[in-house]
Amino acid sequence: MATAVASNQDEQTLHFGRAAGPCAMVLFGASGDLTKRKLVPALFNLVKASLLPNNFAILGIAVDQLSEEQFRSQVTSFLPAEDRGTDAWNWFQQRLYYQSGDFGDPATFATIGLRLGQIDEQLNTGGNYLFYLATSPKFFGSIVEKLGSAELARQENGRWRRIIIEKPFGNDLDSAQALNRQIKAVLGENQIYRIDHYLGKETVQNILVFRFDNSIFEPIWNRRYIDHVQITNAETVGVEQRGGYFDTAGTLRDMVPNHVMQLLSLVAMESPVSFQADAVRDEQAKVLHAMQPLASEDVLQCSVRGQYADGFRGEEHFPAYRLEPGVAPESRTETFVALKLNIDNWRWVGVPFYVRTGKRLAKRHTEITIQFKKTPFVLFRNAPVKKHSNQLVIQIHPVEGISLSFGAKIPGPILRVGSVDMSFEYSKYFGEAAYTGYEVLLYDC
Numbered sequence: 001m002a003t004a005v006a007s008n009q010d011e012q013t014l015h016f017g018r019a020a021g022p023c024a025m026v027l028f029g030a031s032g033d034l035t036k037r038k039l040v041p042a043l044f045n046l047v048k049a050s051l052l053p054n055n056f057a058i059l060g061i062a063v064d065q066l067s068e069e070q071f072r073s074q075v076t077s078f079l080p081a082e083d084r085g086t087d088a089w090n091w092f093q094q095r096l097y098y099q100s101g102d103f104g105d106p107a108t109f110a111t112i113g114l115r116l117g118q119i120d121e122q123l124n125t126g127g128n129y130l131f132y133l134a135t136s137p138k139f140f141g142s143i144v145e146k147l148g149s150a151e152l153a154r155q156e157n158g159r160w161r162r163i164i165i166e167k168p169f170g171n172d173l174d175s176a177q178a179l180n181r182q183i184k185a186v187l188g189e190n191q192i193y194r195i196d197h198y199l200g201k202e203t204v205q206n207i208l209v210f211r212f213d214n215s216i217f218e219p220i221w222n223r224r225y226i227d228h229v230q231i232t233n234a235e236t237v238g239v240e241q242r243g244g245y246f247d248t249a250g251t252l253r254d255m256v257p258n259h260v261m262q263l264l265s266l267v268a269m270e271s272p273v274s275f276q277a278d279a280v281r282d283e284q285a286k287v288l289h290a291m292q293p294l295a296s297e298d299v300l301q302c303s304v305r306g307q308y309a310d311g312f313r314g315e316e317h318f319p320a321y322r323l324e325p326g327v328a329p330e331s332r333t334e335t336f337v338a339l340k341l342n343i344d345n346w347r348w349v350g351v352p353f354y355v356r357t358g359k360r361l362a363k364r365h366t367e368i369t370i371q372f373k374k375t376p377f378v379l380f381r382n383a384p385v386k387k388h389s390n391q392l393v394i395q396i397h398p399v400e401g402i403s404l405s406f407g408a409k410i411p412g413p414i415l416r417v418g419s420v421d422m423s424f425e426y427s428k429y430f431g432e433a434a435y436t437g438y439e440v441l442l443y444d445c
Helices: 034-046 067-077 087-093 105-125 137-149 173-184 202-212 239-269 277-290 294-301 428-429 437-444
Strands: 021-029 058-064 096-100 127-135 161-166 192-195 226-236 301-306 311-313 316-318 335-343 353-358 365-372 391-397 401-410 414-427
Touching: 021 034, 021 105, 021 401, 034 087, 034 437, 058 105, 067 087, 067 096, 096 105, 105 137, 105 316, 127 137, 137 161, 137 173, 202 239, 202 391, 226 239, 239 277, 239 335, 239 353, 239 365, 294 301, 294 335
Parallel strands: 021 058, 021 127, 058 096, 127 161, 161 192, 226 353
Antiparallel strands: 226 365, 301 335, 311 316, 335 353, 365 391, 391 401, 401 414
């Protein structure tokens, strides 16, 4: 099958294998922030890597009244200037379609069905549809129900229909279960893709490779050698234009059950029987089941919640959280949370996992720190020494890499011990790659 136009950057692009099969992707929320920052660049990276077939199209859906040409022009603005006007871009642009409509109006979905039929005839997409809900979570259940009513979710005659949903998936356990029931009343479990884009990041995927493909680390990856684990996700930005949503969620719900728990479970899980999604998920789930719930009397000792005040970064002033647009003046919603968690299983009992995440912090970074225990006998206790123990840091953002610190003799006539690093950065070893983390996830769907 012929595939998308390849660029001369193929050596530095994604190499998953063969091109995906024919399909039309229906993008709800086509004019939104997620589409602009992540989805369009990711899809275009797949084009440049020759991983989308000629039998492919994108039908954007949003409330904005746009012509198809206006939509294509808008999508053009989502990409770097150097990509515009290339053969790959011309190929991509010809497969962009647009339909304005209200997500709550059944007539919108009837029109979507007609447009998809036309696209099937034009590009022979085979009646395979991938629906991406890049919308407010409040629309998830209603969109799925209307897709079902419009007969757009039914799989028959070898044609598949799939839906992609990203967090937040409900506000609490009850609402998550209710949303799940609403969606599964229309779709089978094998049609539903609940994704976390963190899993598409190179360093996150590399956690499994690092742990299970290197024999020197797995034997010491346990309570006998590891003192504690720290997981940090720090942002320098505030809530920006998401105040209305964020004030109903908070940092705990927004970050911990998804991004943070994904990282924690990958660090703590046992080896899966294969790299298939179900096998990895099963081992991650075992970690979560083994996690010790926080009893009410432990909350004050094992958790911290905070909210940013006004302040300066250099000469730039930023407002307090309660003064952000869409935030209640007396809001008690947290913008920072830190937790001490324990996993009650053979590998990790007694090893605390410290997680922290928040906004308007001093430094933007996401990393995992594995702090190893000190040696049982301090041979160089009388030497001028920098107090340290071995530390492994997995850097996820903005730098992607791994560093390992260990003690070494400082040159000179006197025995002095200092800490040195062995480090690896993806960009220095493999070259810069402008990937969003969504490429792998979209390709897998």
